[in-house]
Amino acid sequence: MSTNGSLAKASLPYAEALFESSQLIQLVEKTSQDLKFINDTISKSLLLRNFLSNPLIIPDAKKKVLENLFTDQIGSHVFNFLFILVERRRISLLNSIIDTYLILVYQLELTTVVEIYSSLVLTEIQKKALEKKLQVMTNSKAVKLVLYIKPELIGGFVVKIGSKVIDMSISGQLSQIASYLNVARL
Template identity: 35%
Template sequence: MKSNVETAEIAQPYAQALFSVAQSKNLTEEFGSDARDLLDLLKNSDQLRNLIDNPFIQAETKKAVISQILGGDSANPYLRNFLLLLVDRRRIFFLDQILQQYLVLLRQLNQTVLAEVTSAVPLSPEQQQAIQQKVIAITQARQVELETKVDSDLIGGVIIKVGSQVIDASLRGQLRRLSLRLSN
């Protein structure tokens, strides 16, 4: 079982190394896009997650699957070699955390903040744009990257989390606050 502290200690240097390579080759945005795609793939594919997490699967098998996922020789050779190195070093198990940390470094470079938005229903593009503008006004960031989730338990409204700051504009939150006031 992975602890958060151990994971961060292992993932951070690898993410920084990948970021250094990306910067030196002027590929930070391309690697960022690839990192997001790989994270989506890991999130949506239990088979891939099991392959990466299983220590009994041979390294060569993992390398073959990674090469196949990246499209063989058409993929960026630096990223492919980095992932193969993770397999060799038995660190592919931390791929998710390494990619997440890479995206943190990329956001810092671009002065972008991540806003985690939980809503009762899927947000329209106009609503997403309005939330982005509100977050830019609050944080003074250049750009905002939205990570949206739907939680029907909210009844209505949204919860926006930016770093450690949480803005609860959901009906569930308003009802909870009203209940606390009435009970006092």
């Protein structure tokens, strides 16, 4: 099993528990905002990520740092959840838990997450046009684009929706032509 697969598998019960408890107290959106804030804060500091994921650092020290960082910034619901992760020595799964939680929220809202790989940065007009087209294609209420820049595509873009891949890149077209020419030679 891949590392990402095992991380996702280990984080799923925590994400589901947080999602269900957030639904019960009607704080799904607030929890999403808090988790995004935490993710942004932690992703900006390699030192903080290493500190939180270090198994040799005692939980109380991690709690103190989290308390200093996030007091008055996030709701008590998410704060208590962070402390549970620290106590159970699962805080290193936080990024994966957040990703899984957000996927659950998107499913609840009938939002389809679409990965877009392009050779250049897309303009706002291009993003909106893609969102509209993909919304119709996927029959979703909304579409969330996750954008990646891959200059090796030469031009165009690749769309990934779950396990489906639509390759509209120049490098993809060149690969298709090359494979066609190799088959035609036989």
